Amino acid sequence: MDIERLKSAFRGIYQTEPILVKSPGRINIIGEHTDYNGGFVMPAAINKAIYVAVSKRDDEEIHLYSESYQASYASSITAIEKSDLGWANYVLGVADQLVKRGYKINGFNLYLDGNVPLGAGLSSSAALECATAFALDHLNDLGISQMDLALISQKAEHVFAGVNCGIMDQFASVFGKQDHAVLLDCRTMEYEYIPLELKGYKLVLLNTNVKHSLSDSAYNQRRSQCEQGVAWISAHHPEVTSLRDANINMLEEFVKPKDTEVYQKCKYVVEEIGRIQKAAEALKQGDLVALGKLMLETHEGLSQQYEVSCKELDFLVDYVKDLDHVLGARMMGGGFGGCTINIVKDENIDALILEVSALYEKEFGLSLDAYVVETANGSALIDA
Numbered sequence: 001m002d003i004e005r006l007k008s009a010f011r012g013i014y015q016t017e018p019i020l021v022k023s024p025g026r027i028n029i030i031g032e033h034t035d036y037n038g039g040f041v042m043p044a045a046i047n048k049a050i051y052v053a054v055s056k057r058d059d060e061e062i063h064l065y066s067e068s069y070q071a072s073y074a075s076s077i078t079a080i081e082k083s084d085l086g087w088a089n090y091v092l093g094v095a096d097q098l099v100k101r102g103y104k105i106n107g108f109n110l111y112l113d114g115n116v117p118l119g120a121g122l123s124s125s126a127a128l129e130c131a132t133a134f135a136l137d138h139l140n141d142l143g144i145s146q147m148d149l150a151l152i153s154q155k156a157e158h159v160f161a162g163v164n165c166g167i168m169d170q171f172a173s174v175f176g177k178q179d180h181a182v183l184l185d186c187r188t189m190e191y192e193y194i195p196l197e198l199k200g201y202k203l204v205l206l207n208t209n210v211k212h213s214l215s216d217s218a219y220n221q222r223r224s225q226c227e228q229g230v231a232w233i234s235a236h237h238p239e240v241t242s243l244r245d246a247n248i249n250m251l252e253e254f255v256k257p258k259d260t261e262v263y264q265k266c267k268y269v270v271e272e273i274g275r276i277q278k279a280a281e282a283l284k285q286g287d288l289v290a291l292g293k294l295m296l297e298t299h300e301g302l303s304q305q306y307e308v309s310c311k312e313l314d315f316l317v318d319y320v321k322d323l324d325h326v327l328g329a330r331m332m333g334g335g336f337g338g339c340t341i342n343i344v345k346d347e348n349i350d351a352l353i354l355e356v357s358a359l360y361e362k363e364f365g366l367s368l369d370a371y372v373v374e375t376a377n378g379s380a381l382i383d384a
Helices: 003-014 086-100 124-139 146-161 168-175 215-234 248-255 260-284 288-305 311-320 346-364
Strands: 019-028 043-056 061-066 071-076 108-114 180-185 191-195 201-211 326-332 337-345 369-373 380-382
Touching: 003 019, 003 043, 003 108, 019 124, 019 168, 043 124, 043 168, 043 369, 061 086, 071 086, 086 108, 086 124, 086 146, 108 124, 124 146, 124 168, 124 380, 146 168, 168 180, 180 260, 191 260, 201 311, 201 346, 215 248, 215 260, 248 260, 260 288, 288 311, 288 326, 288 337, 311 326, 311 337, 311 346, 337 346, 346 369
Parallel strands: 061 108
Antiparallel strands: 019 043, 019 380, 043 108, 043 180, 061 071, 180 191, 201 337, 201 369, 326 337
C-alpha cells in the first residue's frame, strides 16, 4: 500500500493531516466450525490489510470515504444509524458501540483503502472494524484494551452488519503476530502464540470464486445438529455443555443410536478439536509435514462428515493433495465456496498456480484467483 498516496488523498478530501492505522485480514490454519462448539481455532493475521486515515473534527459530524467504492457518506455522532452502504456500516457500527458504552468521541473524518481481497473469506469486514476501533481509540485517548477493541468490533458486525459472527476474525486482526498463529480458546478467550515458521514453504490461497446459496441454511442446520447432540449427551452427563466436553465414546453411546446424521456432524467437531491440539504441538516442533497431514484430515472431515464443502473446493484439494511440493491443503471458512489454504514449496508456487488455474477453468468455466500470503502483526499505527 502506498502510504504517501493514502495521506495525499486524505488531505485532498479533508484539508487536514491524518493519523494512519492498518488492521490485517486473517486466515485460519486449522479449526473450522469449532468456535460455536466451545472449541479452539488457530487463526493468523496476514500481510493484506485495511488501511484507514483518520482525523478529529471540531464538531459531531462523521465523514467517510471509501477508495474501493469511490463513495462518501456523512452522519453524526449524535444520530448514528445504519446506512444503505454496506462498507459504511462497519465503521458506523464501531462508532455506535463506542457511544453506547459511554466513551466520549468527537466527530471524525475517515478515508479507507486496503488490499484484503473482498469476498474471499479473509475477513476484510473485521479488518475494517478493528482498524476503525483502533483509530478512534487512539484519536480520542480512550485507553481501550486489545480484547475490548476486538469485542467492540464483533458487536458492531452483529448490530450494524447483521452478521452473528464469532470472535475469531476480529481477535486475529487485533492480536496477530508475525511468524505466529494464535491458538484461541473460544470458551475462555485464553490464547497462546504458536510459532509458524514455514522454512522454504509459503501459504497459498486458491479462491474458487463461488459462493453457493446453501451456506446460510446449512450453517444453521449444522449448529442445531451440534446442539442436539450435546442435549442427548448432557441428559446422561450434565457436565457436558458443548462438544468441547464430549468424546467419541459418548457420541457412540448416546447420539449414534438416535440419529446417524447428527452423530456424523458431532464426530467431526470432536475430532477437529483434537486435531487443533495436535497441530499446535506439531508447529511447536517445527513439523510442517504433520501439520499438512492434519489439514488434509480436516478437509476430508469437512467434505465427507460435516458436508460443508462443494465440488469446486474438493477439486482443488484433490488436485494438490498427492503432490510432493504441497504439504497440506484444505477448504478454509464456513464452506460452500471461498478459498482453499495450501502449504506449497517456494520454487513450485508459480507453476502450481498456472497448472491448477488452467484445469479449474476447464472443469468449471471459472477463473481462479491465487494469493500468496505471509503472517503479519495485528492492528497498529503507521508511522509515516
